[in-house]
Amino acid sequence: MRSVEELIERVRGQGGKATSQRILIWSALKGDVSHPTAEDLYVRLKPRLPSLSLATLYNVLNELVEWGEIRRFDTGDGRIHFDPDTSGHSELVCMRCHRVIDAPTDAVPRRHVPERVAGYRIISHSEQYFGYCPDCQRALEPASTREE
Amino acid sequence: MRSVEELIERVRGQGGKATSQRILIWSALKGDVSHPTAEDLYVRLKPRLPSLSLATLYNVLNELVEWGEIRRFDTGDGRIHFDPDTSGHSELVCMRCHRVIDAPTDAVPRRHVPERVAGYRIISHSEQYFGYCPDCQRALEPASTREE
DNA sequence: TTCTTTGCAAATCGTTTGCAGCATG
């Protein structure tokens, strides 16, 4: 995701407006590594701009996704998660508690994200490994059934 | 995804039943390369087993996902897509028409899907490249604005 | 002033759930 200043230029350049809502949301996202849902961001930002509505938040998030500034992905918990990190990395997602962390790049090498593949113009890349986190493995395996 | 015979053994082995619904759905999925949604499968299978309900279909699909026999992923169109191909490959997803195709493996090398990463036990892997397909690029770019 | 964007509330709709009846083992 680019800097807030660059995003202001971009939106003005296409006849759009740098509203306080957009700037607030952009600032909150920049550098966020928590893979938040729309709801997560809403409860975090509402106190700072009480008039903020969820609908606006969704508008701005979807816009950023279309611009390729952030990524959206599904963890299987029914909500969409967002990530301003658009480098070719992967997430580890727990199928039980839905915890999400970035995969260590030494275990899963980064992808180079090409601009074109098979005639498609590529805007963003998303990669997840689904499984069970250490805590949930322990919770699921009775002590005697421990595998490996 | 394993063969229907192997799945029958598996479900019986854990005290489950090889119902006609499960076998029908498993057979339909095996070898399917269309990345269907639950609804897609429903309209395809309903004529062959008119009593089939969407709820059962979701039950069976979710079960297969938990077993690691199929993958589920989101294309941004609001429905969940399923894929019996669990090899470490990628999909190309059009952000406009939501068409999905498998990425050619010469352009995007397959991933080896490890059993463990950072303490997580890995069940499945999912990777997508989002962008615009050739048709939608044409539709979006007025002839004079053609880029590249 | 003009035109984009916001906020509200209602609508949407894919997916899940509860439970009585059914079919498998």
Next chain:
DNA sequence: CATGCTGCAAACGATTTGCAAAGAA
């Protein structure tokens, strides 16, 4: 015949939509 599974219909809940009012440029 015991139990897991199915089908129905209702519930759910995240996201989207329509439109009048607000506020950038």
